[in-house]
Amino acid sequence: MTETVLIADDHPLFRQALMLAVQRVLPDARIAEAGTLAAAARAVEAAEGLRLILLDLKMPGAVGYSGIALLHAERPDVPILVVSSAEGTAAADEVRAFGAIGFLRKDSDLGAIEDAIARAIQAQPPASAPVPDDQPIAAIRETVAGLTPTQLKVLLAVLDGQLNKQIAHSLGMSEATVKAHMTAIMRKLDVRNRTQAALVARSLGLDLRH
Amino acid sequence: MTETVLIADDHPLFRQALMLAVQRVLPDARIAEAGTLAAAARAVEAAEGLRLILLDLKMPGAVGYSGIALLHAERPDVPILVVSSAEGTAAADEVRAFGAIGFLRKDSDLGAIEDAIARAIQAQPPASAPVPDDQPIAAIRETVAGLTPTQLKVLLAVLDGQLNKQIAHSLGMSEATVKAHMTAIMRKLDVRNRTQAALVARSLGLDLRH
């Protein structure tokens, strides 16, 4: 059983620190590293026996919560622990709305990190008070969660201003398929063209940019 | 010489208060009122001898600074005094970036309001420390100011998700003209399609919505 843990953070030193924590919980796990969101996405596709993803909120290639949504869409079964510098407490809930299992402050001590990792690989949310959804978060969760993984990837590409043809190429599908996904996305977002879809998506907090 | 002053605010009581202030500075001026941005736009088009616009930042039909840009585009020669509830001091500069001549807090006393009005109709900025542009504001000013009035109106319609055909109808021009404007807009914004244009425009703070 080759277990793999992906550590996605653009700061090499911090990757080292996270690696230490992971190794104390899962001594035999293989560890994959990624410094950009694109690299993380590739690693997630390639990894065998992926058990956990540690993801920095501020990564080159991602702003906001889209990175979480993207990786979660790719592998809905793998728990994602979001690691971030400060961000206050509100972020913890928002992060969960996009599919992460938990939120970890970068200034947490090693014990807390190990604890969170241990809980995450058992698919248990880390210790934290259960907070009832407030309205905007619930709306995000429902809308974003209502999209299939492929649809989400297409939508993120649209948010990048890409043409259907470019999206088809970068996602390895035909243009006809992209169009079909667009139709489904627009139906779910209750809009009539891609410009409105992009605007709505961005207003929901979705956005992949450097 | 029938001078007209437009008061655009969704709060009738506040319109009354502004009206008093205006009448003390310009006793003979005709006063037009508007409770929505659409009404304001219509009034601006119809008004004769329009000398001044008092505009609330938070109006039905407008979020952010688009309303200023729209009215300013319609009548670049008429000074606009923006009136807002609180908003801190940063707004004063941003408001100017979109074409307003000055910024007035709603909790200002009557004397300050009258003073600002008197200065505005002489096309003098109201008393305030001249603040050097910081980078984002300068970028907004250059980009938005670089658009012609009609182009701005078309862009705002695109931000509403409208099709060329719909834009043509609502602005009273042919679809060919809309396309011509779109081409010019995209060239100025340095993008290749309307979705990117909408995204850029919104990131610049432009947005008309209820």
Added chain:
DNA sequence: GCACGTCTACGACCATGGTCTAATGTCGCG
């Protein structure tokens, strides 16, 4: 095993978007 729904995928078909060329009229400016 089979029906059912979901996701993914594709091609045909028509609507919309965008470029280019060209022409007309207005306005302010030197």
Added chain:
DNA sequence: CGCGACATTAGACCATGGTCGTAGACGTGC
């Protein structure tokens, strides 16, 4: 007056976007 910037429109032409019908793969429940 000529010049340039802006606004407007048309027509041709091609690219792109979006809908519809269809089909296979997969999982769930009966």
